[in-house]
Amino acid sequence: MTEDTTTFSSxxxxxxxxxxxxxxxxxxxxxxxxxxxxxRKRRDMALIVSDRVTSAAAVFTQNAFAAAPVLLxxxxxxxxxxxxxxxxxxxxxxxxxxxxxxxxxxxxxxxxRALGLKPEQVMVASTGIIGRPLDMEKxxxxxxxxxxxxxxxxxxxxxxxxxxxxxYTKQAERSVEVEGRTFHVAGIAxxxxxxxxxxxxxxxxxxxxxxxxxxxxQALLAETVDETFNMISVDGDESTNDMVAAFANGAxxxxxxxxxxxxxxxxxxxxxxxxxxxxxxIPTDGEGATHLIEVVVEGAASVADARxxxxxxxxxxxxxxAVYGGDPNWGRIVAALGQTEVAIDPASVSITFDGAxxxxxxxxxxxxxxxxxxxxxxxxxxxxxxxxxxxSGDASATAWGSDLTEAYVRFNSxxxx
Amino acid sequence: MTEDTTTFSSxxxxxxxxxxxxxxxxxxxxxxxxxxxxxRKRRDMALIVSDRVTSAAAVFTQNAFAAAPVLLxxxxxxxxxxxxxxxxxxxxxxxxxxxxxxxxxxxxxxxxRALGLKPEQVMVASTGIIGRPLDMEKxxxxxxxxxxxxxxxxxxxxxxxxxxxxxYTKQAERSVEVEGRTFHVAGIAxxxxxxxxxxxxxxxxxxxxxxxxxxxxQALLAETVDETFNMISVDGDESTNDMVAAFANGAxxxxxxxxxxxxxxxxxxxxxxxxxxxxxxIPTDGEGATHLIEVVVEGAASVADARxxxxxxxxxxxxxxAVYGGDPNWGRIVAALGQTEVAIDPASVSITFDGAxxxxxxxxxxxxxxxxxxxxxxxxxxxxxxxxxxxSGDASATAWGSDLTEAYVRFNSxxxx
Numbered sequence: 001m002t003e004d005t006t007t008f009s010s011x012x013x014x015x016x017x018x019x020x021x022x023x024x025x026x027x028x029x030x031x032x033x034x035x036x037x038x039x040r041k042r043r044d045m046a047l048i049v050s051d052r053v054t055s056a057a058a059v060f061t062q063n064a065f066a067a068a069p070v071l072l073x074x075x076x077x078x079x080x081x082x083x084x085x086x087x088x089x090x091x092x093x094x095x096x097x098x099x100x101x102x103x104x105x106x107x108x109x110x111x112x113r114a115l116g117l118k119p120e121q122v123m124v125a126s127t128g129i130i131g132r133p134l135d136m137e138k139x140x141x142x143x144x145x146x147x148x149x150x151x152x153x154x155x156x157x158x159x160x161x162x163x164x165x166x167x168y169t170k171q172a173e174r175s176v177e178v179e180g181r182t183f184h185v186a187g188i189a190x191x192x193x194x195x196x197x198x199x200x201x202x203x204x205x206x207x208x209x210x211x212x213x214x215x216x217x218q219a220l221l222a223e224t225v226d227e228t229f230n231m232i233s234v235d236g237d238e239s240t241n242d243m244v245a246a247f248a249n250g251a252x253x254x255x256x257x258x259x260x261x262x263x264x265x266x267x268x269x270x271x272x273x274x275x276x277x278x279x280x281x282i283p284t285d286g287e288g289a290t291h292l293i294e295v296v297v298e299g300a301a302s303v304a305d306a307r308x309x310x311x312x313x314x315x316x317x318x319x320x321x322a323v324y325g326g327d328p329n330w331g332r333i334v335a336a337l338g339q340t341e342v343a344i345d346p347a348s349v350s351i352t353f354d355g356a357x358x359x360x361x362x363x364x365x366x367x368x369x370x371x372x373x374x375x376x377x378x379x380x381x382x383x384x385x386x387x388x389x390x391x392s393g394d395a396s397a398t399a400w401g402s403d404l405t406e407a408y409v410r411f412n413s414x415x416x417x
Numbered sequence: 418m419t420e421d422t423t424t425f426s427s428x429x430x431x432x433x434x435x436x437x438x439x440x441x442x443x444x445x446x447x448x449x450x451x452x453x454x455x456x457r458k459r460r461d462m463a464l465i466v467s468d469r470v471t472s473a474a475a476v477f478t479q480n481a482f483a484a485a486p487v488l489l490x491x492x493x494x495x496x497x498x499x500x501x502x503x504x505x506x507x508x509x510x511x512x513x514x515x516x517x518x519x520x521x522x523x524x525x526x527x528x529x530r531a532l533g534l535k536p537e538q539v540m541v542a543s544t545g546i547i548g549r550p551l552d553m554e555k556x557x558x559x560x561x562x563x564x565x566x567x568x569x570x571x572x573x574x575x576x577x578x579x580x581x582x583x584x585y586t587k588q589a590e591r592s593v594e595v596e597g598r599t600f601h602v603a604g605i606a607x608x609x610x611x612x613x614x615x616x617x618x619x620x621x622x623x624x625x626x627x628x629x630x631x632x633x634x635q636a637l638l639a640e641t642v643d644e645t646f647n648m649i650s651v652d653g654d655e656s657t658n659d660m661v662a663a664f665a666n667g668a669x670x671x672x673x674x675x676x677x678x679x680x681x682x683x684x685x686x687x688x689x690x691x692x693x694x695x696x697x698x699i700p701t702d703g704e705g706a707t708h709l710i711e712v713v714v715e716g717a718a719s720v721a722d723a724r725x726x727x728x729x730x731x732x733x734x735x736x737x738x739a740v741y742g743g744d745p746n747w748g749r750i751v752a753a754l755g756q757t758e759v760a761i762d763p764a765s766v767s768i769t770f771d772g773a774x775x776x777x778x779x780x781x782x783x784x785x786x787x788x789x790x791x792x793x794x795x796x797x798x799x800x801x802x803x804x805x806x807x808x809s810g811d812a813s814a815t816a817w818g819s820d821l822t823e824a825y826v827r828f829n830s831x832x833x834x
Contacts, residue, residue: 063755065763095751095763095785130748131785239752317734325830331547334512335656338480346482346512368512368548404830406823413742413821 022155022171026184027209028052028251032153033161036142038090038128038135045142046161047150048205049084049115054249055214056082057221058123061242067094067130068104070241073123076108077245080214084122085205085245086111086143087162089190091128091135092201094240103134110140114147125243127164127190127201159188162203166191167285172277178266181254183210185270187246189278191234191285204229204244204278210267211250212257219259220268221246228275231307231399233315234286244275283400284382288407291323294385298396305342305390306397312340313386314401323384324403328353328375330362333386348391353378355385365391439572439588443601444626445469445668449570450578453559455507455545455552462559463578464567465622466501466532471666472631473499474638475540478659484511484547485521487658490540493525494662497631501539502622502662503528503560504579506607508545508552509618511657520551527557531564542660544581544607544618576605579620583608584702589694595683598671600627602687604663606695608651608702621646621661621695627684628667629674636676637685638663645692648724648816650732651703661692700817701799705824708740711802715813722759722807723814729757730803731818740801741820745770745792747779750803765808770795772802782808 023031031048038044058077060070076082086107093100108122115122126134159169173186187206212220225244250256257263284292295314300306313319316336322329330351337344347366353359358377361369378384402408440448448465455461475494477487493499503524510517525539532539543551563578576586590603604623629637642661667673674680701709712731717723730736733753739746747768754761764783770776775794778786795801819825 063752064757064759064761065751065755095748095780095783097764097783130751131780240755321826321830324826327830331512334482334547335480338482338657340481342481344481347514363512363548366512366514404826406826409738409741409821409823409826413738413744 022173023048023158023186023188023205023207024153024155025173026186026207028249029207029247030150031158032146032149033158034142034146034149036145037138038088042163043157043161044088044090045139045146046087046158047084047111047115047143047146048158048207049150050207050247050249052249052251054083054247055212055217056123056245056247057214057218058243058245059222059225061239063240063242065095065240067092067126067241068096068100069093069124069126070243072101072104072108073125073243076120076123079120081121082123083247084111084115084117085125086122087125087203088139088142089127089162089164091126091132092130092241093126093134095131096133099133103136106136107139107143110143111147114143123245125203125241125245127162127203127241130240155186162188162190164190164201170278170281170285172274174270174273176266176270178263181252181263183208183252183267183270185274187274187278189282191282201239201241202229202282203242204275206244206246206271206274208248208267208271209251210248210257211252211254212248212267216259217246217248220271224268224272224275227272228279231311231397232279232283233311233399233401234283280400283402286402286408288405288410289402290382290405291379291403292383293320293323293401293403294383295399295401296385296387296396297390298387299390299392300395300397301343301393303395303397306395307399308340309337309342309388309390310397310399312336313388314399317404320401320404323379324405326376326379328362328372328378333388334363337388343392344390345392350389350391352387353384354387355379355383356381439590440465440575440603440605440622440624441570441572442590443603443624445666446624446664447567448575449563449566450575451559451563451566453562454555455505459580460574460578461505461507462556462563463504463575464501464528464532464560464563465575465624465664466567467624467664467666469666469668471500471664472629472634473540473662473664474631474635475660475662476639476642478656480657480659482512482657484509484543484658485513485517486510486541486543487660489518489521489525490542490660490662493537493540496537498538499540500664501528501532501534502542503539504542504620505556505559506544506579506581508543508549509547509658510543510551512548513550516550520553523553524556524560527560528564531560540662542620542658542662544579544620544658547657572603579605579607581607581618587695587698587702589691591687591690593683593687595680598669598680600625600669600684600687602691604691604695606699608699618656618658619646619699620659621692623661623663623688623691625665625684625688626668627665627674628669628671629665629684633676634663634665637688641685641689641692644689645696648728648814649696649700650728650816650818651700697817700819703819703825705822705827706819707799707822708796708820709800710737710740710818710820711800712816712818713802713804713813714807715804716807716809717812717814718760718810720812720814723812724816725757726754726759726805726807727814727816729753730805731816734821737818737821740796741822743793743796745779745789745795750805751780754805760809761807762809767806767808769804770801771804772796772800773798
């Protein structure tokens with residue numbers, strides 16, 4: 001995106017107020033992040049609220065040990081009147097039994113009271129250590145304080161409050177003009193894996209002022225997550241607390257944006273761009289990661305095949321270690337591809353490494369080209385790409401992963417329960 | 418097994434010959450391993466032959482890029498008259514196109530000629546680097562030399578010839594007496610992964626002098642591989658060249674051993690013990706591995722569930738890094754279990770760490786016990802166990818893995834294509 005759109009204009013807000021940033025710059029939303037003591041120093045309690053009725057959508061972890069806040073938020077989103085979310089970091093409230101369920105419920109009651117809403121209108125998300133009860137005294141103070149600062153917070157303060165051991169906050173935003181209307185989309189995320197062990201949860205929250213019917217918005221989110229957050233791999237583990245939630249509050253003021261219209265295409269492109277930015281930041285930020293690996297699979301027989309192939313390569317330990325070592329080792333890519341259920345004709349497959357400083361095709365329709373030296377130039381920059389052409393159809397997909405480094409192992413073994 | 422059975426008596430052989438070891442100690446089999454120059458120093462060419470008609474069985478990699486020797490051996494075993502196998506290490510003859518197919522075929526022709534057999538009676542296996550044509554001149558010399566030394570080789574020489582970067586040779590054997598009969602079983606294997614990248618193939622060869630019908634023997638092998646070689650995980654990648662083959666030549670001399678009889682049970686126990694020994698040696702030998710992790714899942718609703726759960730835990734990067742760090746991090750185990758398709762009631766699950774120096778239950782029917790300090794004693798010894806009770810049924814399974822260490826990453830990134 002261009003510089004001039006990174007901070008939204010404050011249209012629809014008081015003209016005299018300071019410039020809003022991040023989620024707070026999307027009309028009709030307010031958010032804050034404060035420190036209440038669940039983490040040592042960094043902010044650990046966040047609130048995001050729409051000041052008006054909003055379409056809410058969410059996708060949740062499929063993990064059988066889904067945490068209390070996940071189970072509660074699933075019920076809330078189903079009931080259909082959600083317009084706020086309360087988030088804590090530092091404690092996942094997972095494997096905490098009936099007490100955990102009660103605590104998650106109380107968090108929504110407290111947030112609702114502070115925001116002038118009903119508990120049914122509030123979702124909850126938690127991330128952090130597994131198996132320890134929440135310190136509800138800190139949570140109570142935190143929610144009150146957080147609600148009190150909703151009008152003055154920066155976007156970065158909100159983004160910080162959902163992180164665990166992320167090296168930096170993750171924010172993305174787009175605004176798009178179409179048919180004389182302007183839609184804003186902004187989101188925040190926190191990283192999964194390659195960070196501290198029990199804190200490997202991925203969270204993402206995206207808001208827009210576009211007016212979208214709730215069922216269409218849920219479909220848009222599900223489809224977008226499949227192409228973005230579900231296509232990243234850090235260490236292959238899905239956490240007990242993963243959640244991506246989104247709100248579309250219609251503060252833009254126009255008619256509902258319906259699928260198939262130019263407005264829909266523009267909005268969904270912006271929405272996908274925000275989710276892609278956030279998703280890519282996660283493996284980029286992996287502790288110890290030296291490369292962001294983009295795996296592009298083309299010529300697949302189906303989108304499902306393309307995704308499975310891209311994910312198989314981006315999540316292979318051997319491929320990830322080879323990238324760390326700067327080695328265009330296509331034998332490992334072939335091995336990773338070959339063990340999927342994907343329809344593959346070995347004699348048709350081509351593999352290319354590329355990066356900003358160069359690259360080369362190493363396997364051309366099943367024949368090794370020997371251009372390993374040129375291919376190795378792909379590793380000169382942090383972002384590099386592995387392109388795979390299966391020559392079996394027209395479908396394509398992209399996956400992102402981080403490389404596997406000694407520092408990764410150090411971080412993930414040094415942590416003590 | 419007790420010491421006195423580690424080297425078989427030379428029953429059925431010339432009384433004056435020296436003591437045979439390993440595969441060569443099983444009556445009616447001869448094997449040799451020589452150096453022909455595919456690897457720098459270690460032996461790299463092996464032959465195993467039965468001197469009489471034998472039941473042959475094999476299981477092969479499912480990888481779509483299955484190498485030329487795999488494809489040829491599949492056809493040979495189907496044709497049904499196999500009694501020998503020729504194996505080279507140092508080059509996988511994978512992704513080598515029509516030339517690779519021709520070379521694999523020629524290896525069996527050369528071996529057949531040297532052994533006085535028909536090419537249809539010989540299987541072939543290769544392991545090593547992917548994408549380079551075989552040096553057939555070296556192969557020709559190697560096969561001739563190898564066939565010439567079949568009567569004098571030690572078991573260890575054969576075992577060495579199939580290794581790539583394994584730190585040590587892998588051999589196992591059992592003899593069992595039942596109903597007045599004695600059966601011998603011996604096998605060799607080479608490691609998968611955690612070794613050099615393109616050489617991550619797993620090979621296993623097991624021979625017995627028991628008389629078994631070929632279809633029963635194939636069923637026994639398939640079932641045993643599912644419980645042993647298929648339950649190990651080093652880095653989760655299945656290679657283009659994986660193969661386990663077995664011969665039962667009936668040199669023992671008695672009637673066919675039929676399923677359900679006491680002889681069958683004794684023989685299949687010995688067969689499974691040999692395969693288990695060999696399978697466990699593979700993660701134990703992983704470059705950089707400091708622990709062999711045994712994951713025992715009990716109380717599963719089905720064997721399929723038990724296996725899936727055990728494999729999910731033993732192959733989780735986060736669990737493997739925690740074991741390296743000496744951390745009884747049950748949160749990672751729960752996360753790994755929860756993302757399988759296995760039927761799990763989170764409130765029923767128990768998790769115990771144990772080892773020779775102690776251990777403790779850390780999760781008791783869904784409740785954290787807090788006994789982390791005691792549990793950490795499990796890591797004092799190289800072999801340690803994670804026991805998981807799902808309390809959902811009667812099925813159980815065991816999986817083995819190695820821990821994930823900085824040295825693993827070093828080895829797998831330092832290799833240059």
